[in-house]
Structures are given as structure tokens and as C-alpha cells.
Amino acid sequence: MKIGKHRLKESWVRTIGGIVIVGLSLYIAACCLEIILGEKENPMYEESARYVGNIIAREIVENSDVMERYMMCLEENKDLSDVAKVELLKTVVTECIDASEYTYDTTDPGFNQVIHMIYDNMNASNSVEETTKEESVTEAVTEKKKEAVARANIVPEPKSKGKTYTARNIGSFKEILEKYYTVTSATTLYEKDMPLEKAMEEKFEIKGKGKKPQILIYHTHSQEEFKNSTGNPETTIIGVGSRLAEVLEKQYGYNVIHDTSTYDIVRGKLDRNEAYDQSRAGVKKLLKKYPSISLCLDIHRDGVGDNTRLITEVNGKKTAQIMLFNGMSRFKLSGDIDYLYNPYRFESLALTLQMKLKAEEFYPGFTRRNYVNAYQYNLDICRQCMLIEVGAQTNTYQEAKNAAEPIAVLIHKVLGKKQ
Numbered sequence: 001m002k003i004g005k006h007r008l009k010e011s012w013v014r015t016i017g018g019i020v021i022v023g024l025s026l027y028i029a030a031c032c033l034e035i036i037l038g039e040k041e042n043p044m045y046e047e048s049a050r051y052v053g054n055i056i057a058r059e060i061v062e063n064s065d066v067m068e069r070y071m072m073c074l075e076e077n078k079d080l081s082d083v084a085k086v087e088l089l090k091t092v093v094t095e096c097i098d099a100s101e102y103t104y105d106t107t108d109p110g111f112n113q114v115i116h117m118i119y120d121n122m123n124a125s126n127s128v129e130e131t132t133k134e135e136s137v138t139e140a141v142t143e144k145k146k147e148a149v150a151r152a153n154i155v156p157e158p159k160s161k162g163k164t165y166t167a168r169n170i171g172s173f174k175e176i177l178e179k180y181y182t183v184t185s186a187t188t189l190y191e192k193d194m195p196l197e198k199a200m201e202e203k204f205e206i207k208g209k210g211k212k213p214q215i216l217i218y219h220t221h222s223q224e225e226f227k228n229s230t231g232n233p234e235t236t237i238i239g240v241g242s243r244l245a246e247v248l249e250k251q252y253g254y255n256v257i258h259d260t261s262t263y264d265i266v267r268g269k270l271d272r273n274e275a276y277d278q279s280r281a282g283v284k285k286l287l288k289k290y291p292s293i294s295l296c297l298d299i300h301r302d303g304v305g306d307n308t309r310l311i312t313e314v315n316g317k318k319t320a321q322i323m324l325f326n327g328m329s330r331f332k333l334s335g336d337i338d339y340l341y342n343p344y345r346f347e348s349l350a351l352t353l354q355m356k357l358k359a360e361e362f363y364p365g366f367t368r369r370n371y372v373n374a375y376q377y378n379l380d381i382c383r384q385c386m387l388i389e390v391g392a393q394t395n396t397y398q399e400a401k402n403a404a405e406p407i408a409v410l411i412h413k414v415l416g417k418k419q
Contacts (some may be wrong), residue, residue, distance in 0.1 A: 199350035320391025
């Protein structure tokens with residue numbers, strides 16, 4: 001059953017009128033008691049009167065509609081002095097009493113006292129609310145500052161230690177190839193595949209602001225272990241991916257998906273060849289689900305001779321060296337492999353070139369020579385793909401996980417938004 005507005009109004013008018021009059025009665029009773037006892041100057045009775053008045057004032061401020069009406073009047077009469085605001089409040093409360101079933105002489109001195117108490121309580125309430133808001137804003141800003149400091153302290157930002165390469169000083173294709181590349185006998189890498197000036201000027205960027213997934217880390221060969229792996233996935237190449245994701249997220253604020261699927265277990269057995277077909281299907285499914293992803297990283301561990309140690313030092317820690325891997329989709333003798341066509345071959349080559357040269361500038365000795373082989377290695381899945389070999393079976397998993405830190409820094413320097 002609906003109640004008319006006039007009945008609702010009558011209800012709250014009666015309520016507020018009753019509250020005010022009861023409060024005034026108690027307040028005046030306390031004053032009369034002081035007079036009867038001859039204790040007008042006794043602080044105990046003054047405090048008693050104020051206590052009663054403040055309780056009623058807070059009740060009116062916090063639980064009645066009279067304050068809503070008063071605030072609406074203030075909106076219509078802006079820039080009033082404090083005295084005028086008190087008079088306006090007095091008018092609103094008087095109208096409420098007059099409209100109620102109660103009778104009260106609003107010329108009584110006690111009435112003015114309670115009006116001032118209501119006004120004081122209202123201002124105190126607003127002051128607390130504003131202080132709370134300010135404290136909340138301050139806390140939020142402080143938390144953001146703390147978060148920024150925490151991010152900055154995960155991995156030290158490196159200083160330039162080696163040569164800074166540009167499109168102008170990079171030198172000839174032959175010089176770069178001889179200095180920084182290993183091209184297997186199964187394939188070829190021509191200057192037309194990677195014109196150096198164009199490759200250096202190619203723009204790469206991790207898109208988005210972190211609200212949606214931006215980076216995908218996965219492992220075609222998820223079962224690759226290190227010399228002291230314990231059987232716990234975090235002591236395998238999976239752990240390297242976890243550390244890489246952690247730094248990218250916490251230090252740079254990227255939204256990272258770490259796919260830990262076991263793509264190299266095929267029909268219950270280890271199969272590192274068919275693993276590429278498995279990971280291809282899995283990654284495409286993830287890219288369809290998260291179209292905001294603009295960088296795909298396939299993180300591996302290399303296999304080397306038992307006496308080979310791929311080790312360097314970064315930030316005072318023993319760190320596994322890494323190798324950036326390229327697939328040409330081309331045989332040296334028969335040419336391009338049509339069924340492994342890669343529309344992003346140039347972009348793939350340009351991206352790893354920029355990563356290699358940035359590493360030479362900030363972490364000399366951290367990267368091995370860029371490796372170029374014949375097949376595709378799923379580097380056609382998107383424009384920004386990289387296959388990175390982190391250490392080898394002769395490294396400890398701690399050394400490999402340490403390598404994830406400078407990898408994250410290099411990724412940010414090459415693909416992060418430029419300031």
C-alpha cells in the first residue's frame with residue numbers, strides 16, 4: 001500500500017517536532033533544577049544541560065529529514081554568513097514544530113541554545129566527513145607512491161656500459177652479422193631480409209594500459225630442467241617464466257598471462273617436435289580469448305655440451321646468459337618453406353636485433369649471438385613474437401631465474417612506451 005507524500009511529510013514533521021521539544025524540555029528542566037538548587041554556576045549542571053542538548057542535536061543531524069530540508073535551503077541561499085545560517089536553521093526547525101502536533105514557545109532562550117547545538121553538531125559532522133575524505137585521498141596517494149617505489153626497487157635500472165647503437169652508427173650488415181649472429185648451415189640471412197637502418201627504426205610497443213592482458217609468456221618445451229631442478233615446476237623453465245612475469249608486472253605494471261601448459265607432453269610422452277604444433281594451438285586459443293595481447297614470449301632453455309657454462313654477472317648475481325632465436329622459414333638450398341610462411345619475418349628479425357643491441361648497451365656479455373635457423377618456430381603468430389633461450393642444462397635454476405630480471409628490463413626498454 002502506497003503512502004501519500006503529505007502523510008510522509010506529516011510523519012517526519014511530527015518526529016522532528018517531538019525530538020526538538022523533548023530535547024528542549026530536558027534542557028530547560030536541567031536549567032530549572034540549577035535554579036531551584038541555587039547552583040546556577042555549578043559546572044556539573046551546566047555540563048548536564050549541554051550533554052542533553054548535544055544528544056538531541058546529533059540525533060537531529062544524523063537521523064532526521066529536517067537537515068535535508070535545511071541543506072536544500074542553503075543551496076538556494078548561498079554565500080550566507082554563519083549568523084544567517086543559524087537563523088535559517090532556526091526558521092526551518094520552527095516551521096517543523098509549527099506543523100507538528102506539539103506546541104512550544106520558540107521564544108524561549110533554551111530554543112536558541114538547542115539551535116546552536118544543532119548547528120555546531122552539523123558543522124562537526126561535515127568536518128569529520130571532509131577529514132575522512134582527505135585522509136582517504138592521502139592514503140590512496142601514499143599507497144600509489146609506495147607501489148611506485150616498490151616497483152622501482154625490484155630490479156635496478158641499468159646504466160649504459162657499452163655502445164649505444166643507432167641507425168646512423170650501426171655499421172654495415174656484414175659487420176653486424178659477423179659480430180652478433182650465428183646462422184646455421186641449414187638456412188640463410190640476407191641483407192634484404194633485415195635492412196639495418198629500417199630494422200633499427202621499426203617501432204615496437206606493448207599496447208594497452210594494463211587493464212587487459214598485454215603480454216603472453218608460454219613454454220613450448222615446458223619440461224626443460226636445470227642441473228639442480230628438484231621436480232618442482234618452479235625449478236624448471238616454468239620458474240623462469242614466473243620470475244619474468246613477476247618483474248614485468250610489479251616493476252613495469254604490465255598485465256601478463258603466464259601459460260604453464262605442458263605442450264611437450266604428447267599422448268603421455270615427451271615430444272619436443274610435435275610440441276610446436278601443440279603450443280601453436282594453445283597460443284592461438286589464448287590470443288582469441290585475449291585479443292589485447294600484443295607480445296608473445298616463448299621461453300626455453302638451451303642444450304649444450306656438459307662442459308659449457310653460459311654464465312655472467314648482472315647486478316652482482318650469477319646470471320645465465322640468454323640467446324635470441326630467429327626462424328627464417330627458409331632452407332639454404334631449396335629456398336622459402338611455403339607451408340611455414342611467416343608474414344612477420346622482418347619484424348621478428350628487427351625486434352631481436354633491437355633487443356640484442358640494447359643488451360650490448362646495458363648488459364654487455366649477457367646475451368649470446370643471435371641464433372638463426374631454418375624453421376618457423378611459431379614466430380608468425382603475431383607481429384611481436386620472441387623465442388628466448390635462457391641458459392642451458394648446465395646452469396642452476398637460480399642462475400636462469402636471475403636472467404629473467406634483465407630480460408624484463410630489455411623488453412621494457414625496447415617495447416615500453418617512450419617517455
